[in-house]
Amino acid sequence: MARKKVISLNPKSAVPKYRQIIESVYSAIERKSLKKGDKVPSINQVCAEFNLSRDTVMFAFNELKSKGILKSQPGKGYYIASTEIQLEERVFVLFDELNAFKEDLYNSLINSLKGKATVEVYFHHFNYKVFKNLITESIGNYTSYLIMPATFDNTSHLLSKLPQDKVYIIDRLKPDLEQYPVVYQDFEQDFYDALVEGKEMIQKYRKLVFVNPGGKEPAERSKGFKRFCEENDFRYEIVKSLNGVKPSLWEAYFLISDRDLVEMVKIAKYCKFKLGKKFGIVSFNDTMLKEVVSGGITTISTDFTEMGKTLADMVVTRDKSQIRNKAQMIVRNSL
Structure with a gap:
C-alpha cells in the first residue's frame, strides 16, 4: 500500500519550514487523511524528501508532541496520539x-x-x-x-x-x-450622507469650508463634500490648512485635524463667535473629549x-x- 502523503512543503513560501510541517499534519487530520493511531513519516524520511536539517524536523515534531498530537514509540517511530486539534488563536x-x-x-x-x-x-x-x-x-x-x-x-x-x-x-x-x-469606511459616501442628514442645520450657513490636510487622510472625503455642496447649491471651499484663513460669521468649518479643531475653537472664542448660532464647527472621529469641549463638538464618525x-x-x-x-x-x- 502506498504511503499517505502527509507532509507538503512549499519551497517558495516565506512561512518557516518547521511551521509548514506542523500545518501539514493539522491539515491531514482535518481532512481525515490521518486518524488516531496512524503512523507519520519518520524524521529521517522528512529530512531526505525535503532536504531539511534534522533540527528543523525535530523542532516541528517536538511541538506536535507538546500539544499531544504526536507520540513516539522507541524503535517504531511517530504516531498520531490525538486528533483533537486545539489551535491557540x-x-x-x-x-x-x-x-x-x-x-x-x-x-x-x-x-x-x-x-x-x-x-x-x-x-x-x-x-x-x-x-x-x-x-x-x-x-x-x-x-x-x-x-x-x-x-x-x-x-x-x-x-x-x-x-x-x-x-x-x-x-x-x-x-x-x-x-x-x-x-x-466609505469615506466619500459617509461624508456625503452625514451632510444630507444634517442639511437642515447646515442651511443657515452661507459658506462651508472643509480643511483637509491631505497626506495620511483619505482623499475621498473631498469628493463627498464637493458633491453635496454642488448638488445643494452651497458656497464651499476646500483648503489644506488654516494658514491665511479668516473665518467669518455664517460659515461652518469641517475639520479633520484635532489641532485645527483646537485652533478654530480659540479663534471663535477670540472673535466672540457663538458656536452653533452663527458659526459652525464639525470635527471627524468622535472621542469623549469632543462631548465636552466648548459645550460639545458635532462630529462625523464611524463607530x-x-x-x-x-x-x-x-x-x-x-x-x-x-x-x-x-x-x-x-x-x-x-x-
Whole structure:
C-alpha cells in the first residue's frame, strides 16, 4: 500500500519550514487523511524528501508532541496520539498609529477576543519600510492577521506572503486587496450622507469650508463634500490648512485635524463667535473629549467600538465578508 502523503512543503513560501510541517499534519487530520493511531513519516524520511536539517524536523515534531498530537514509540517511530486539534488563536494586529479613536477600536477588539485569542498589536506610523518589515517578521507566527494598510497602495504582493485565508483588512477598501475580507469606511459616501442628514442645520450657513490636510487622510472625503455642496447649491471651499484663513460669521468649518479643531475653537472664542448660532464647527472621529469641549463638538464618525467587535467576530467565525462600518453625524452644540 502506498504511503499517505502527509507532509507538503512549499519551497517558495516565506512561512518557516518547521511551521509548514506542523500545518501539514493539522491539515491531514482535518481532512481525515490521518486518524488516531496512524503512523507519520519518520524524521529521517522528512529530512531526505525535503532536504531539511534534522533540527528543523525535530523542532516541528517536538511541538506536535507538546500539544499531544504526536507520540513516539522507541524503535517504531511517530504516531498520531490525538486528533483533537486545539489551535491557540494568536492574532497579529497592525495599525497605522494610536490615537484616541483608534484606542476605542483597539480596546473593543481586545475585549471581544478576551479568552478566545492572544492579540499582539504593532504600529507602522505610515512608514512603508516599517510596514513591510513587521509583516515579513510576522509570517508563520500567527493564526490571523489584521492589517490596516492606511495610505499604502499596491501592497498585495507583500500580503500574498501571508496565508490568504487568515488575513483581514481594516478601515479601507483597497482595489488591489479586494480578495480579502475587510471592515471598512466609505469615506466619500459617509461624508456625503452625514451632510444630507444634517442639511437642515447646515442651511443657515452661507459658506462651508472643509480643511483637509491631505497626506495620511483619505482623499475621498473631498469628493463627498464637493458633491453635496454642488448638488445643494452651497458656497464651499476646500483648503489644506488654516494658514491665511479668516473665518467669518455664517460659515461652518469641517475639520479633520484635532489641532485645527483646537485652533478654530480659540479663534471663535477670540472673535466672540457663538458656536452653533452663527458659526459652525464639525470635527471627524468622535472621542469623549469632543462631548465636552466648548459645550460639545458635532462630529462625523464611524463607530470604532462596533468596528472592533465586527473584526473580532470575523476572526472567531472565519467570516470572509466585506463589511461597511457606516459613519453618522453626532449633533452637538457646535453646529
